[in-house]
Amino acid sequence: MHDLLVMGSGIAGLTTALHAARRGMSVVVLTKGELSHSATRYAQGGVAAAFAPPDSPDLHLADTLVAGSGLCDADAVRVLVEEGPDRVRELAAMGARFDTEPSAEGDQLLLAREGGHSLARVVHAGGDATGAEIERALVEAVERSDIEVRTGWFAIELLRERGRSEGVLALSPTGGVEFVRALDTVLATGGAGQCFAVTTNPALSTGDGIALSLRAGVACADLEFVQFHPTALHHPSMPRPLLSEALRGEGAVLRDDEGSAFMAGAHPLADLAPRDIVSRAIYARMMDENVEHVWLDATMIEDFEHRFPTIWAACQGVGLDPTNDWLPVAPAAHYLSGGVVTDLDGATTLPHLWSCGETACSGVHGANRLASNSLLDGLVFGRRVIEAIVRDKREADSTGAMTGVLDLTAVAVDEDPVVLPRNNPTAPDKVRGAVQRTMSSDCGVVRDAGGLKLAADTLGDLAGLADDLPAREMATYEVLNLLRVSRAIVDAAATREETRGSHARADYPEASDDLLGRFVFRGSARPEFVPLSAGSRGGNA
């Protein structure tokens, strides 16, 4: 049996694995694709961290709390912003090559400014290829280590024995179902953008860790907070190429079909307004004009090809020249702020089960993630998990997003995801597409009770179809997970009768002070409300 089993090979999983190996633990990483397959490698803008004056952890904290719209856990954010700079320096020391400029004191990190940040604090690599560089550096470090890597392995179910985590049941590349046991297990399986038809997330972002946790009665929260990125390229390719906010930082302007720069009248920060505001303004324009996209005019940006090589290549790939053409854009599901509830050390409600990265809900993102805080989240909390295990911690404390959650009674759980062989199986892609279309049309940028009821009913019908999916195929388990997570997102969105952060309700357009808290699933069919204590909360509603 290994000391540590890590599920996932993005920034969160590999950071955790490397720290564990350095501490002398025997580690096995299970990942469903190749080692480098992750959402991490698609990240463009960079990693936010307050390195030196005039910036400070306090300023970074303040910006994060504002973005989180009253639902961040202030202690979790303090951990993020205070430990962040050292974690980024460690990543650079390990081999990640961030963009720098020469100065009298030697090479200095180049810092960019993104929406919601009060000053430039985002380090980047290869211009807009930050995630690819980080993933490269992490993968190479893992390949130099003693860590055992199992690629093409898919975690199906959490193993829970004697009230603690014992590892997972996994589908092997040859189609066998095997137990993989470890003293401690880390869920770092990324986000769930694939619940939606239009997303920037790669095909692997199917919310697996969250689905496994929901089934096992491990607490999950804040699932209604899906951040929609306003400017994904409107093109049939999936995932949708992302046209980073940095383009608007360099002067790019959103225009409607008439050519009008509509953000100027919508918010004092115009095109650099927070993501949720821009997404809603685009959505409203698309509804008014009955069109499928608006336009991003980036023709004024000089040296586009060298400043934004990834975006340049994506545009060229679909026959667009950003120096001449307006680019068609529409909002796309981008980031899940909620997930598996953890304390400040990444501990979940199941002893010896830990979570970090986009899968986790540590309390740092609240109702809306601040741009470029998620890579940092994986770096900071990935290391904290290992430090806690080394201290012999076994169970969660009532800190971070876990505050108040341990008091909820866990409900014994129900569903068995292991699928039996069928004679005439339904193609998984068919059900997957139907789930995605349902979520995009009825649980998207702007929601209301009628649409959410429709979504719940349709997902219920689709769950019936899922019984006929082929056995022992990864595609089948992914669809089951998409269905499970989508149901929870819809239930949480229907229960939160207010507009806050990235969750917008047309029928409840204001934020409500009565709803300053988290909706938590802990085995229960409906989410339960856990109010935030005045001490743990920070920032503006």
Ligand SMILES: Cc1cc2nc3c(=O)[nH]c(=O)nc-3n(C[C@H](O)[C@H](O)[C@H](O)COP(=O)(O)OP(=O)(O)OC[C@H]3O[C@@H](n4cnc5c(N)ncnc54)[C@H](O)[C@@H]3O)c2cc1C
């Ligand atoms: C286009 C794009 C641009 C972005 N830009 C930025 C940015 O500039 N800055 C920023 O901070 N964030 C950005 N983000 C968000 C950020 O990239 C992600 O939140 C972060 O990389 C998530 O890392 P992770 O390690 O948690 O998960 P991932 O990187 O998604 O890794 C998850 C891993 O788990 C594996 N896995 C999943 N399910 C299973 C299973 N059942 N069994 C075994 N393995 C499994 C996957 O194969 C994968 O290896 C961006 C995201 C996208 C999509």
